[in-house]
Amino acid sequence: MTDRPSPCHCRVLREATRRTTQLYDRHLAPSGLRLGQYSVLAVLARAGPLTVGALAEALVMDRTATSRTLLPLQRDGLVGSGPGRDGRSRALELTPTGRERLAAARPLWLDAQAAFETAYGSEEARDLGRSLTRVVERI
Amino acid sequence: MTDRPSPCHCRVLREATRRTTQLYDRHLAPSGLRLGQYSVLAVLARAGPLTVGALAEALVMDRTATSRTLLPLQRDGLVGSGPGRDGRSRALELTPTGRERLAAARPLWLDAQAAFETAYGSEEARDLGRSLTRVVERI
């Protein structure tokens, strides 16, 4: 019995993520936000003013990628940046417009979340979430 | 008790995928391949000549995204395309160079796969793979 190596963990992660992102993006489309942008706004709404680095850490994202993800959000006036405590850092926070857009998008996100759980199973979804959180902690 | 909605399934998927992709890409770096490119070559090596559409389906990827993912691989001579049975379709297959690169990258991929399993747990990794496969099937 020649042990075949297990299927690529990274590949199946990416495949599941592509499918799931499409589902969420379809639901969020009327809000004009993508899932990634919704996540940024949600973090800023909950965790108050953040530096780029802190936001990146919260999103488990590269700092420079976060920086660029912010560009369209700042361009559209959803996120504003004031001076940080340093001359180095910026303090990012939602604008009033940003709060409105987030509020408008939230029911759509809830729909997407519900659609995922209906299709996949609520229990299983909870377990999957725990498993993925462990991936972030350990990898 | 106000039921807070569960954490965003899509967000945690994306976060885990970002981390994991970085791990695999670091391991694969000496081969000059990214994990996504390695996946393309691996599918073509196993499933013989494929059309763009069939490759996209195998990778659970949008057709047009697949098309563009192929560009650097074709530019670098790792994937070749002959005429398909139709005048419409192309038949994609590995070039000899592509087979060499894939063979060279495979031990690096095995390292990455092993690193993931060591950090995350082999059993848990297998379960996670099954869960993610179900996501692809159901979402």
Place this chain on the structure above:
DNA sequence: ATCCAATAAGTGCATACGCACATATCAGAT
């Protein structure tokens, strides 16, 4: 006061991803 390692962020470059739309081809109905 000056210098330097550490910190926060931005740039250049390349790949990754998908939607809306356009183009080419084919297979079957007429």
Place this chain on the structure above:
DNA sequence: ATCTGATATGTGCGTATGCACTTATTGGAT
């Protein structure tokens, strides 16, 4: 032979992602 709906692919556009490298500040050591 022709028309038409289906099929296979490509393009324009915009966002997503991260590495290597650079710039600006800062806090402390001298």
